[in-house]
Each structure stands twice: as structure tokens, then as C-alpha cells.
Amino acid sequence: MSPTNMGCLHGLRHACVHVLCASACALVMVGCATPGAVGASDLPSGRAEDDAAQLLPAYSYELEDSWEVDGRQGVAAEGDGIWVSGSTTLSRYDADGNLLATNDRPFDVGYEREVNHIGDIDVWNDEVYAGVELFLDGKASNIQIAVYDAQTLELERTFPFEPDSGQDECSGIAVEPDTGSVWMCSWTATGRYLYRYDLETGAYLGRVQLHASPQWIQGVASHDGSLFLTADDGDADLSEPDHIYRITVAEGATHATVALERTLDDVPLQGEVEGLTFTEDGRMLVLYNRGARIVLGMPVGFYEGYDHEVHEVLAYRMTERP
């Protein structure tokens, strides 16, 4: 995306008065006057399909490194630290992959509503944000945002989700400091929306529909004004790859167009993508599981050559596309 285009997009999103966008603004004033209807494209036509920059990947990705970790759900990074979530664990690593701390009883203290499952996590301002829930018999309840001290990994506070949002599962969470938002994604059919909460108060701010929605969303992370999603949408039994997607949510938008960002065809063995995060030195980290046969979300034995499921972080070097 050229600097001129970038300025135009941001001008339209924030105030609709950017000098470079004067003519475009005049043509989309209806969209600006009714914020609930914006979101597909900032181009005069308003059609996402006319916005090539929005539809194409923003980066190219080269698999640079990988290392095993102790959790199968999520990954987050801040400064020199890397945090990993298992379904019932939180761990803190240094940048070289050395395990520094683990909380293997993260639900024991501080919860008013019972929970037993953590999905993908995020870290911001030295706090771990986790989407937690009670997952029983294939159904989730008691969804909430849980905030842990990033150093001690002890629970600090929780915010309940808004049941009227329609969300029925939480597979991941992302902090977006620039907009003061926390986003939750869902692995189920309600994953066709992302659910937004206030970073400070935990208040529900609304949901954004994905056009078109990836299936089996497992993680979400914020980076450079966009949200990146992982989807376990490739069948490992058929050696199909999973995918990374990207959306940019315009201010006030209730829907956003999904771009395919990266096909994960370069993993050691096709398996199950989980959470993702971005590092300050320009890498995308992806939590990836391989080796176990998963049927309807449950491990049922192992692929040839494996006697356990490998949880690893895949580190991709990112290069902005011209």
C-alpha cells in the first residue's frame, strides 16, 4: 500500500476530511453519515471487490525458526517475553524459548463463575489477557475475559461476556490498544463475528461480521491497524493446510472483508493451527499442533512416527508487500 493510499484510508476512517480524499468523501457521505453501514470499502463504489489492497495479503512470510512449547492453545509476545497458553496452563518464556514460569492451576483463585478452558491469549502492558470458559460436552458457557499478571501469572481480574452478543464459545482474544478494544473470536458458527469489548471497563461494544467468514477460527491478534486470524480449516487427514486471514475494521463498521494472508503449507506436518502473535522485531509467531489425529476436537491416537502431540511455535519473518 502506498503512503498516499494509506493516508486516504485513514483520513476517511477517522474524520472523512482528509485533503487527499476530498472527492472520495463527497461520494461516500452516506456511508460516513451512517457509521453502522460502513466497513466494506473506503473506495467511492463502497464495494470491497474494488479495493485490491484490502483483498490482497499485506505481508509475505518466510518460516525462519520453530521450537517446542508446553501448551497447545495460544501464544503472545511483549518485549523480550513470550507467553504460551495450554487449555489449563499459562507459561512465560524468554526470547530464546527458555521456560521461566508456569501456572498449571490458573482457575483455582479469583473466579466467581466456574471455568476450565483457556484459548489463545494476548499480552499487553505486562498483563496476560485470556478468553476463558467452562467447556463441557462440546458446549461452552461462563465466557469471560481474564487478566493475569504477566510476571507471576496470577489472576488479577475478570470481565464477563455479554450473552446477548450471541457468542457461544471463545477460542481466542486480542488486545488492540490503538482503539482501546479487546476482541474475542469463536471456534463455532458464532465465529462469523468478532466480539469487541472496552479495554478499560470490559463493557461490550458490539460485534463485527466477517465477509466471508473463515471456518474453525482458533486465534486472533492485532497488528499494524489490522486483526489477523488463524483458522484450522485444513483437514490434516487429507494433508490440507490451515490458513491465516486478515481484516481491517473501519471506525464504526459492523462488518469487514476478509483477506487470505498466508497458506500454512510449509509446516513439518499438517495438523492444527491455534493462536498467533506479532513480535516487535517483525515476526509472526504461530502456535501449531501436529502428530495427534483430531476428530471433532478430540485427540484419537497419533500419526505414524508420533507418540505424542507436538506443540510448537512457528516463527515467520514478515516482509511488507509492495
Ligand SMILES: [Ca+2]
Ligand atoms: Ca484453540
Ligand SMILES: [Ca+2]
Ligand atoms: Ca488443520
